[in-house]
Amino acid sequence: MSFQIIPVQLSQNSYPIYVGENILRDRNLLSSHIHGHQVLIVTQENIANYYLPTLQHTLADFQCHTHFLPEGEQAKSLNEWQKILETLLQQGHERNTTLIALGGGAVGDVTGFAAACYQRGVNYLQIPTTLLAQADSAVGGKTAINHPLGKNMIGAFYQPQCVISDVSLLSTLPKREIASGMAEVIKHSLIGDADFFVWLEKNISSLLTGDVTLLLKSVAHSAQMKATIISQDEREQGIRSLLNLGHTFGHAFETAGAFQGLLHGEAVALGMVMAAELSCRLGWISDKDKKRIKQLLCQCELLRTTLQYPSASEILKLMKRDKKVKAGKLNLILLKKIGEAVKESNMPEEMIVSVIDTVLQTL
Amino acid sequence: MSFQIIPVQLSQNSYPIYVGENILRDRNLLSSHIHGHQVLIVTQENIANYYLPTLQHTLADFQCHTHFLPEGEQAKSLNEWQKILETLLQQGHERNTTLIALGGGAVGDVTGFAAACYQRGVNYLQIPTTLLAQADSAVGGKTAINHPLGKNMIGAFYQPQCVISDVSLLSTLPKREIASGMAEVIKHSLIGDADFFVWLEKNISSLLTGDVTLLLKSVAHSAQMKATIISQDEREQGIRSLLNLGHTFGHAFETAGAFQGLLHGEAVALGMVMAAELSCRLGWISDKDKKRIKQLLCQCELLRTTLQYPSASEILKLMKRDKKVKAGKLNLILLKKIGEAVKESNMPEEMIVSVIDTVLQTL
Secondary structure (H helix, E strand, O other): OEEEEEEEOOOOOOEEEEEEEOHHHOHHHHHOOOOOOEEEEEEEHHHHHHHHHHHHHHOOOOEEEEEEEOOHHHHHOHHHHHHHHHHHHHOOOOOOOEEEEEEOHHHHHHHHHHHHHEOOOOEEEEEEOOHHHHHHHOOOOEEEEEEOOEEEEEEEEOOOOEEEEEHHHHHHOOHHHHHHHHHHHHHHHHHHOHHHHHHHHHHHHHHHOOOHHHHHHHHHHHHHHHHHHHHHOOOOOOHHHHHHOOHHHHHHHHHHOOOOOOOHHHHHHHHHHHHHHHHHHOOOOOHHHHHHHHHHHHHOOOOOOOOOOOOHHHHHHHHOOOOOOEOOEOOEEEEEEOOEEEEEOOOOHHHHHHHHHHHHHOO | OEEEEEEEOOOOOOEEEEEEEOHHHOHHHHHOOOOOOEEEEEEEHHHHHHHHHHHHHHOOOOEEEEEEEOOHHHHHOHHHHHHHHHHHHHOOOOOOOEEEEEEOHHHHHHHHHHHHHEOOOOEEEEEEOOHHHHHHHOOOOEEEEEEOOEEEEEEEEOOOOEEEEEHHHHHHOOHHHHHHHHHHHHHHHHHHOHHHHHHHHHHHHHHHOOOHHHHHHHHHHHHHHHHHHHHHOOOOOOHHHHHHOOHHHHHHHHHHOOOOOOOHHHHHHHHHHHHHHHHHHOOOOOHHHHHHHHHHHHHOOOOOOOOOOOOHHHHHHHHOOOOOOEOOEOOEEEEEEOOEEEEEOOOOHHHHHHHHHHHHHOO
16 A cells, blocks of 8 residues: 555645555545545446455445446446436435445546536545546546437536545556557647657557556656646636547547447547647648657557548537537647647638548558 | 626625516626527426517527426426437537526526536526525525435536526516415525514515515515525535525425425425424424414415325425435424524434424414
8 A cells, every 4th residue: 555645736625636556445545535424336347346345345434335337438328327316315325425436437427427416416536447547537527428419418527535546456457448548648748748758658568568667657647747737727718628639539439439339548549640630730740740649559559440430521520519619610639749739729621521531541 | 677786705606696677678787697609598388478588589699599398396307407408419509608597496496407517517597587586596506406206306506697586577476476485585584684574574465466666675685695695605514504494394295295286485384384383392482483483474375274295204204315414314494583593403303293293283
């Protein structure tokens, strides 16, 4: 049990992110963030098989219920969100109950949103079990569920009591899931830290084989970068939108496939290649840097070449349903250089379509 | 067009309540609180028949859609909330859209909760059309929907951009609805202003016949009292809970009847008589004051004597599912005297049952 603490400083509801090894067993640490006597652990069966007994043992002093979600992005449906609320009501959970999200991004998103809405808001803890969730989605209080008409369209900004990122939990993660998480780690380097990007290029092979020390550094560095941004702009009215690099493209691919086939990190990787291509055409990043970005994502095997992608115009149509659309105009996050992102809202649609086409044809 | 402004001062998201006559026609006022070009008016048919054309005319400069909810408390179902979100998605509403709740408490509650959740939160305006909503529910940012297992169990604290309380709209309100709103006005006097209670005793007949000047004073005074409390305790961690006088009893009666038969104000009135009875048994308020309270509520015809009420023990069971339950203990708001309320969490259950019984048998 050893960890570092990364503070997320907000005007209200500041909270710590703990990053370390074997923190799941730390009874004092977890208990200190649970204020009532009731707890509802929300998780999925595959994760529960590995880690639920440990967590239940750590929380032996509390009245603990467990709620199971289906695997994958299905967990983020309106129906599953409703079922969590029903469990809380049926088990008589009171306003001072605590929800614990034990799982990946989908589990964290729907659990956080259930916590935001149950009795107008109860406490919750994030215990992310994937690299993607530890490095990105569990940090920052964005909670949401999907709607058939768009991903993350229903949700809330709602901050947890703390985030417990135990990198020991990553040891059971399939390689494809590690890679998916690396997409968000790489994203953080691209938008704000060129040195970190170079470090990732150098260490990518060891990271992908699950080197715990390197993964710990990646998670801590990513969480720290994200925490700094969120402290400045909790509700995405400015700088926080830079974290959407690759996501406007990526969400459209996810929606097109009805959230199937592509992992979130794979969709974001595809989106980042497109953002890099567009940034290169604008003369902002060099052809060489564009290739470095694609190369690093390729090494992670994030760019799925065998899928049947929708047409570029179909993707554009879906992009225009994005939350970041304003007065019909797309807001895209592009790269001025590796380590510096900007928001751009005046890209001609033909150019966007052409970029999508080019990237898909040269995957 | 004339109005007074009551500020709701919060650490974040302060906003004004406008109370006056014919404000619905004030184009400049309404426009100043709408930041994008899109608007979704959420309303019910009976209200729309009277006031939708006026509002649409006032908002002629915006891209305006209208969404209709069913009548009554049915509007606050999960299903109806979902339909509002679907309308927003289908009509392509962007993150800077504005929702407008044109209706009573139910319309305001579900519309506010839809605004809280659409794209993680968009702006909304409250235009309450009932006395109950103007004097109480539209103020303070409590939004919610009902669940078969409990009233208001799913929701959020989410503040509007402004509240527009146009007392001219009350002229079309049925007498029973005016009385229902008076229950909340009386509640405000009981918890914090004995002089206002005396004023209500003196003017109750004229108020019930719809005297606009007197209604305006009631609405403004109630809104002011509530705003002062909310400024001190937005999320009901302390003093705000006093506003629940009569509500723990009342909600149980509403839930027992599956939100049918009793109007909200009628349920709250019943609850206030019970709170007064209990306060009297504790030796806090005099028998005379207990009778004054019941007398005033009787004059409003709020105490429905012909209904088939559930048993006291059934009501107690439902009360224990209330949001204000902590470690299994009921939190009741009682009266130290007329004009002074306190929270009390150690009432023996037998005493509560006995009080419910007595009140129901002597209605």
